Amino acid sequence: MNFAGQARMGIGALRCRLGAKIPLNVMVSVTDRCPSRCSYCQIPSRCRPDLSTEQWKDIFRQMAEAGTMRIGVWGGEPLARADIVELCAYARELGMYVSLDSNGYLIPARSEILDNIDHLVLSYDGPKEAHDKNREEGSWEKVTAAFEEASGKVRLWSISVLTKNNIHLLDEIMATAEKYGFMTTFQTLHHNDTLGGNTSEMMPSADEYSKAFKRLLEMKKAGAPILLSNSYLNAASRWQDYSRTRIMDRFYGTSCKAGRAYCNIDVDGTVYPCSLLIGEYDGAMNALDEGFKKAFLNLSKRELPCNACTASCYPEYNYLYSLNVPVALDWVRGVKRTDKLLLKMKRTGE
Secondary structure, three states: OOHHHHHHHHHHHHHHHOOOOOOOEEEEEOOOOOOOOOOOOOHHHHOOOOOOHHHHHHHHHHHHHHOOOEEEEEOOOHHHOOOHHHHHHHHHHOOOEEEEEEOOOOOOOOHHHHHOOOEEEEEOOOOHHHHHHHOOOOHHHHHHHHHHHHOOOOEEEEEEEOOOOOOOOHHHHHHHHHHHOOEEEEEOOOOOHHHHOOOHHHOOOHHHHHHHHHHHHHHHHOOOOEOOOHHHHHHHOOOOOOOOOEEOOOOOOOOOOEOOOEEEEOOOOEEEOOHHHOOOOOOOOEHHHHOHHHHHHHHHOOOOOOOEEOOOHHHHHHHHHOOOHHHHHHHHHHHHHHHHHHHHHHHHHO
């Protein structure tokens, strides 16, 4: 997102801070289908039919009219849809900033997607043994091929899910980031039972998670390519029970803005406050039946069952939409560094 886009988002956040309800940022799960079977993800087993191209385009149009500025496309694997390039291109035509989350399997075969999104987020859990153990055998070679294809062509981030298999491999993840020119982000095991299943055997101890977040903060201050804010990393290192992913306490010092400044649209069109509440939030409306804006505004009429969580994206959104200046500056610097890395890798590839 360029400076003008960041300024518009800031104005939108100010309006939300003053009481407006605007879906500035919408995460859209466009399919349950996925060619991978990751150990900590049960989404493909949901097996629901995809909405049509025209249904999603209509929802996107309604989102833009309601004030959405950024759309995060995920699944499943978004590239499993034959029309994903068309959908992303259409969202950009509507003036929305488009990011896409992918496991990388289909990036080399469908590289045209790189010209129709604003940034790509690849799932990367570390060196071969760790990545394959977290996901499935052969997955490391596929995501590596995706890095080779995407590096220097699009803003590139990674997201690493920290488990017992890779929590000790932070240096190795950073080395890969330096090689391919991407910025890193990290997650705990946080999906609910609907999306993630039972992941207790993969769960690091509280001490291991705490030390990992402290180490990430040290690495970032030393110059490592880490996008997560200092505020989040510091707070995440103090979370008491990482197996408990949601709490009512305002742990990060701000209330949750889910359903007020951002939301998640599930594969069937149901509008939830966030992905952690998919299937666990009573009263959610479907955008196909009620229209997107009505379904979104319905969320703000209901009390959230939590105020803080371990999913790194949502605390960061809450900081940003609360106009936390240090966090905003942290992310501005991260985006600028992303663009510098893109330019560097583009020149290297020429």
